[in-house]
Structure formats: C-alpha cells, structure tokens
Amino acid sequence: MADFSTSTHCHHWILQRSTLVDKLFTTNQRAQEALIKYGATRVDVQPDGSLAYPENLEVEAANGKRGPTPEHLTVEDELMIRKFYEQKIQQVCQAFSFPNKIQATAILYFKRFYLNWSVMEHDPKHIMLTCIYLSCKVEEFHVSAEELGKGIQQDPQVVLKNEMTVLQCLNFELIVYAPYRSLDGYIFDLENSVQMMGAVAVKNVQELRESAIFEIDAMMLTDAPLLFPPGQLAMAALRRANRDDKKVDLERYMKGIVDRLATKHTLSELDTAMDAIDVAVGESIHVVEADVRRIDRKLKICRNPGLQDETKKRERKGKQKQKRPLQEGAPPMDPNPMDTTNHGVKRRHSEPEGIF
Template identity: 60%
Template sequence: MADFQTSTHRAKWIFTPNELVEKYKVSNQRAIKMLKEYGSTRIEVSADGSLSYPEPQLDATKVEKRSHTKPLSIEDEQLMRVFYEQKIQEVCLAFGFPQKIQGTAIIYFKRFYLQWSVMEHHPKNIMLTCIYASCKIEENHVSAEELGKGIQQDHQVILNNEMLVLQSLGFDLIVYAPYRSIEGFVDDIEDFCQANDQLEMLKVSIAFVFNDRLWLPLK
C-alpha cells in the first residue's frame, strides 16, 4: 500500500469543517432546485451505469402536489448519512467481514455524499455498493448476488451503481482507516502496562472511555 503522505487520501480527501459544510450545502441546494423545477430529486441509474435525470412535469395535478413536497435540510441529510453508516457496520458484522472492509466502505460512503445529496441517490443502494466495492479493493471479494441475497436486496442495484460510485470517488480507492493505528497504539499501551503491572487499570480506563465518551450521539 502506498505511503499516506503521498496518497490521494491525503492530497484530495482531507477537508476542514467549513469545507465539508460547503460541499453538503452545494449538493443540498442542487437537489432542492431540482425538486422545485421537476417535482423529483431522484436520479435513476440504468444497467449500463448511465444516469437519468427528472424531466419537467406539465400535469397540473403533479405540479400542485410537488409544491407541497418538503425537501430535506442539510441537518436531515446528515442524520440519514449517520443512520446508513451504522447500517454498513451492521451488514459487515452480519457477513463477518474484517474490520478493514467496514472502514473502507464507510469512507467510500462518506466521500460519495460529498458529491451528491441523499435526495438524489438512495443511501441504501449506495451503502450496498460501497460495501461491494470495499470487498473488492480489500481483496475479500463477495459477489453482488451473494451480498444482495444475504440481506434480501436486488443485487442488480449494486451492479448498476458500481460505476457511479467509482466515478464519484474519482477512482481513488486506496483509503486509510484509523483502526490499524489505534490497534497499534493500544498494543503499545498494553505492553507498557504489563511491564509495569498496570494492565487492569488500563482495561478499566478503556471501558470508561467507550462507555462514557465515544458512544455519545453524533451532533
């Protein structure tokens, strides 16, 4: 694997909080504009990976109906993304995938929705495609049929969205999740504590951190 310092992850995918907010705002506003003009925000993906955008609706009844359709806010979209990031973890756990599969899939999912609104592409479909792509890049290949069957979803949706996801990632598929670094840090601390008879204190401290700190709701 390439060194992080020279990677596309570091060069292209590290953003400040303000930059992230701006990216989410752009995609959210684009989807809201589409809803006002066409009465729909959903972009359909065909079997060959091509996109079909909504067309203007001339029917008076449909025009009236769309005027009452309320778009998602940026905060609403954030909640949906967090929900499906949790679902990625659940699916990976159900299949018994290594932790690196989960980490890579979540990063792919996050990157995808820097380019798109959840109103444009359904997070459930993108979630599955990100897991599928993650299995490929992390050399733990699972067929789309097997993945879809395991969670009772149409595997064709995964295949249809594969090219869209890869293009949205800019084909930057090598990512750096924090798990390995954290595990290495914990191993070093355990070695230190064993040498100094403080391993039990470390376990109590870790349990406190996870119970009292890390599981707080995301804001």
Template identity: 55%
Template sequence: MKIERVRVEIGSLVRGFQYLKLYCFIFRVLLLWFWLELNFWVPLQLDFVHFLNFSLSLSIVMADFQSSTHRERWMFTPQALIEKCHAANQRALRTLEKYGSTRLEVDIDGSLSYPKPQTNARENGDGRHAIPEPLNPNEEKLMRIFYEQKIQEVCGAFGFPHKIQATAIIYFKRFYLNWSVMEHDPKHIMLTCIYTSCKVEEFHVSAEELGKGIQQDHEVILNNEMIVLKSLGFDLIVYAPYRSVDGFLNDMEDFSHALDDGKLKALGEATKLEVDKTMLTDAPLLFPPGQLALAALRRSNEVHKVLDFKRYLESLCSQQNGAHTSHELTKCLSAIDSVVSTLKIPEAKDMRHVDRKLKFCRNPSLQDETKKREKKSKHKSKRTLSQMQEVPPPWT
C-alpha cells in the first residue's frame, strides 16, 4: 500500500507539472488573440515573424530562463562546483569509516537507511573488515562522465529526442552535486533520470519498457524516483542548448540571406555533436544554454566556414541593447571552449579499476572474497611451480 501511495503521489506531481505547461500554452494563445484584436484596425509595422517572436517572448515570462530556477539555483562558479563535489566525496568517506560501507538503501518514499556499523579493522587486527579504498574526487568525476555518456547512448538507442537526453543529463549532474557516486549507484540513478525526463517532457515510456530495453530491473528505476526528485529540489524545468541552436540557425538565415541551405544544415548537425560533447562537461552548470549553443556554433563554424561569426556576434549584441558587448560575449565563449577542451571521455577498459573500487566501497564483502580468490590462486600457482620443479627433465 505504501509503495502504491508514493507512486500515485509522484504521478500526481508530474501531471501537475504537465498541466502547468498546458496552462502556459493556453496563456500564449490568449495573449496572441488579444494582441490581434488590439491591432485589428492598426497597421502592424513589424513583419509577421518578428511579431510572433515578440508575442511569444511576452507570453513565456513564467518560463523564461532569466527568471527560472535553473538560473537561480543551478548555476555555479567553478570554485563552488569543486567545493560541492568535494563535500559529497568527504561525506561518503566519513560514512565509509563509520559504517564500513557507503551504500545507502533507498525506500520508495525517498527515505534513506545506513548500513550497520562495522568494527574497524584496526581494532580487529585480523584485516577481515579492512576499510576499502574510497574514490577520490577525480575518479568520481570520471564515473559521472562515463554514465552521462551512457545516458546519451541509451537515449540514442531508444530514439529519444535531444531534449530528453539533455534533461536527463542535467538531472544526473544536479543529483551528484548533492551525493557521491559511492552513496548511490550511478547506473540506477542514470535510468531514473532518463525515466523522469521522459515524463516531464511528455514522451511516454514505462519503467518496464525502459528496464527491458537495457536488461535492467525496472523496480530500481521506480525505487529511486522520489530520492531523485527530492535531490533536484523538484526543480524539473531545464533549459538545454539544443533549442537555442535551432533558434540561432534560424536567425543566421535571416542575418545572411545568401547562406546555402545545405551548408547551414551541415553546420546545424555539426553543432549538435559539439553540444553533445559540451553536455559531458561542467559547462551546463557554469554557463547559460544560449552561450553554450553559441560556443558550439562558433566551433563548428571554424570547420565549415558558413558565415563571418565575428560580425554575427556583433549583430547579436546590437540587438540586445547593450546587455553584453561583443568582446564580453567572445570571452564567455572562449571560456566555454576551454572547459570543453579538457574533456576526456573514459572508455570501459579505463573504468575497470575505478568501478572495482566503487563496488568494494558499496559492498566491502566483495573485497574479502576477491582477496581470498587471489590468495587461493597465488597458492595454487606456487604449488604448480613446485611440482614442475620436482619432475626431472626428459633428457636425464
């Protein structure tokens, strides 16, 4: 009964969010109608495209990035990011020292339970329950990048649109600002973030379908849903660079009417690959999505050379009524490029050692079993070598 009640509450929460999006759409339609009525007898000085953009910008104030929880609560300085990740890592280390394990059991309602405290190995003197070696912050970062790339792979395999992939990755990033990968299994959190993203973005996929598609138990997806929502502070509206890329491409077409459609399409495809790469870095937590999109466009344009990007940036800044100078914007884009250039995507073979440490931290008994197997294998190798030495060579 408790499980069903919690799932109904989660479903009601997400449905409420979807109704809010519907109300915003209705508000847009009503505003457009009101504007048309108001200007029925007045010749419009704006062309129709600019008029639509104007009415749209007025109607989505509630969902505007500048006034969003995304900007208010989930944008950080580089130092703040380092401090949050370090704090999560240190808390997991204290848990490991106190309980002998970092694994937190999660109930369906999001409540947590810690493992039973184990006697410290130093007090035992027998080494049977030696504390496993914890992951350091750099190893945790590698683990997060590895699973963020897995989110992209899973979303690609299911044919999900970019907005679902981007939302899931940002949820994943936000979750692990509050937790260490040693506390919550990133494989399970990854799946729950994808599932939650699908619901928020109104792309219906059941937990059973998602779990079956990648051969995972769908119950772990549902069991982690409330802890993910709580860790996100129920801030489910996410702004990703992909939509901004589409907007800038349309604007570029108006900026330079001589652009070849084929070249512009190639620029768009290359840019989205650049954004995919950007999403695996800390950049989405440091810079607004519009700047991330512009930086990806600039990097792609350096290869495809579709337009004079410097002149385009100057044109953009002139439209913003002095909000940013071209020089300031260029510095921001260069800072983003610097973050993206440091990205190193780990391969599965590079992650074996880190994954082994993670498993030992979450389940220390595996470390004891591994040591026993290694000791047994070493003893067997010595015995075989000894037997070989006792056998006389055939030529004697």
C-alpha cells in the first residue's frame, strides 16, 4: 500500500502519549487484579474463544488453599521486559538475516499486542516468536514455523499457538509502515541533490544512511513508533545521525520538503515533532541484565504460582544436602517445567534463564 494517510496504521495505531500511558496502566492494573482474585495472571484462550486462568483452578485443587499472592510486575518492570524482548526480536531477525522490514513489522506487532495485554497475561517470549513468524508471512517472506523454530531451538507449536490471539489483538490490521523505507526515500532525494557536488558528498550521504539505520534500530525499541508516523521517525533518525559531524545540510533539505509539499505543516512543527522523538528516544528505559533477570523471576511466578512452592522445596532439599551453597547469580528456582528448552549453564549466566 502506498498511501500512509488512509492506512489503518495511521488511523488506529499512532497514539497520543496520554492514551499510551493509560493503556499500559490499564493492562498492568488488570493483571494485578487478576493476581489478587485468581492467584495467577496467566491467560489462556479456551476453545470457545473465552479466556481463562487455568492456574487458579489447578493450584486450588492441588493445595485445597491458595499460597501467598505473588508479587506483581510494575508498569516499569513491564517496560523493561518488553524492551528486552524487542531487542531479542532484532537479534533473531539478524540471526536469520531477515530484511529490516521484517524486524520492524514484528516489533510493531509486539508493541501493539502489549498495548492491550500485560506481559503477565501473555508470555512475551512466545508472543515475540509469533510476531516474527507473522511478520514474515505478511511481508511475503515465507518462513515455516518449523524452520523458525529450528533456528531458535523452539518448538514450532510455541510459534503457532498464539497466532490467532495475536491476529485478533492486532484487529487483523497487518500492514505496517516502517521508517526504513521512508529513510530510503530521503536518502534517494539527498543523493540526487548532492550529485553535482562530487564523490565525497555522495559518500557522505551513504555514510549518513548507515548511521541513520542504526538510529532507527534504536528508535524501534522505544515508544516512538507508537507515537509518530514513520516519515517523521526516519527524518528524526537522519537528524540524529547528522547531529555531530553535519555531513549534510539537513535543515535546508527539511525546509525544501516542507515548501515542496506545501502542506499545512510548518518547519517549526516538523522541528517540534523531531524534538519530541529525540525526547522519546532519550527517555527510553535502559535494559539492565540483572533487572531483567529479577523481573523475569517475578513474571514466571505471577504466571505460574506453583513454581513458588517448587522453589521452596528445592531450597529445603539444598539445605538438607548442604553440598555447596547456591552459586551467585544462579537461578533460585527450577526452570519453568512447561519450558522444554534448556540451553545449558553457559548461556544462563549471560541471559535470564529460560528466555532462550
């Protein structure tokens, strides 16, 4: 589709900041309430399309009573976990050498999905994979669930399981406009405009493109793609890339665009948007590994309170045997028993356990 202005992306998925904040608060709140009410946050889709918290029933049936209510994730915790998995999307896409477009589409699906769900309700690790899989399908870059699963050592069923849930949450609005293509448009323009100025100028533009792509990669991990249209994101990326060594007279180019399009928007309005994007990028939370690990533990227990008991049992066992104290940084609990993948100790030290 060529016309962004009539797209569902433009009409339904570019939000006001206050709307975004509200939505994230609401989903977090709902998961918290579920935790108090049912003792777990995990949501499953039943065959009749309804939603259920199966843990609740299992836990109560097994114990006759409910254990202590697990600690919930805060809005900030959720932000950190989401950003962690957005980085993972980029890493997986890179490992598969997927084009930028696939990565951008997958990240936007992921962001849109968690506008309406808390990570406590739907496991972000699984949703992330489904988003990548769906993005490949939509971009006609078909990769089978089996191939994808094999490449990242995951059960293909995990990839497929949530496909309908994600499709529904995206309201079946699947065409996404990525800033990478807008960037290519600007670069094409800029190259044409410096053609007369010789090889160095052309090379400068190409270098600018490379660094702007890195800027967009970073921007994709922030709230900005939910708040601004792709053309503005790409322009802001160019501006950020050009800020230090000023390889290109970007201000003149921006003025040219505003004049040429003769839109109602002024250059200062464009500048304001660029500044706002800079702020969004600057404010974006920094992923700290130790924090992710801590939050991930909380998340697992929220979703699966049975783990809490198992942790205690294990701790008791450990004390009885007293072979050696727990290693520093080792996970305090068994990996999720539902999780069939276990990639050895080496990996677990560098990444939160059970994430891959």
